[in-house]
Structure formats: C-alpha cells, structure tokens
Amino acid sequence: AMDRKNIQFLITNIIDTGEYTLEGIAYYTQIPFDVIYDAACGISNQLTIASWARIADLYLQVKPDINQTLIEKLLKVKDIEGFSLLLKEG
Numbered sequence: 001a002m003d004r005k006n007i008q009f010l011i012t013n014i015i016d017t018g019e020y021t022l023e024g025i026a027y028y029t030q031i032p033f034d035v036i037y038d039a040a041c042g043i044s045n046q047l048t049i050a051s052w053a054r055i056a057d058l059y060l061q062v063k064p065d066i067n068q069t070l071i072e073k074l075l076k077v078k079d080i081e082g083f084s085l086l087l088k089e090g
Contacts (some may be wrong), residue, residue: 004042007052010059011040030056086087 014020022040026033031051038044039055047055060066 002045005040006065007039007047011036014055014059014062015040019062020058025055026060031055036069043054043082 011022011025015022020028022036023033025031026036029036029051031047031054034047035051039047051058
C-alpha cells in the first residue's frame with residue numbers, strides 16, 4: 001500500500017504540523033527535494049521502500065498521538081483478515 005496517495009497524505013500531514021517544510025523533509029530524510037516534491041504533489045512516486053519508511057518515521061515523530069493509536073491497533077490484530085481491515089480503516 002505504498003501508493004501515491006498514502007505518501008502524499010503523510011507528507012501533507014507532516015507539513016500541516018508546521019514543524020517541517022518540503023525542504024526540511026528532504027533534508028531530514030536525505031531524499032532529493034525533487035523526489036519529495038513530486039511525491040507531495042502526487043505526480044509520481046520514485047521512493048524506495050527505505051525512503052518511504054523514513055517519511056513514515058518522520059510522520060510518526062511529528063504525530064505522536066497517531067503513533068500510539070497505531071501501536072494499539074496493531075496489538076489488537078489477531079489474524080490477516082483483521083490486519084486487512086485495519087489497513088482499510090485508515
């Protein structure tokens with residue numbers, strides 16, 4: 001589920017916190033600015049899994065409440081079907 005909309009959502013939400021700009025995200029994650037810009041605009045997703053993970057990690061740092069919620073939801077998952085439902089829940 002590492003599609004354009006998911007990464008665009010993460011980047012937009014990081015920026016909405018006011019803690020990072022696109023330039024700041026690029027610097028912190030060590031991902032070229034043009035790649036971050038394209039991902040943020042939904043133009044393309046040239047991100048590797050490692051780059052995607054760095055953006056997700058930054059998102060969880062700026063949204064600690066989401067981090068706790070995600071952990072709680074993952075702890076409740078008991079099977080693959082439940083995990084699929086969790087992912088669809090967003």
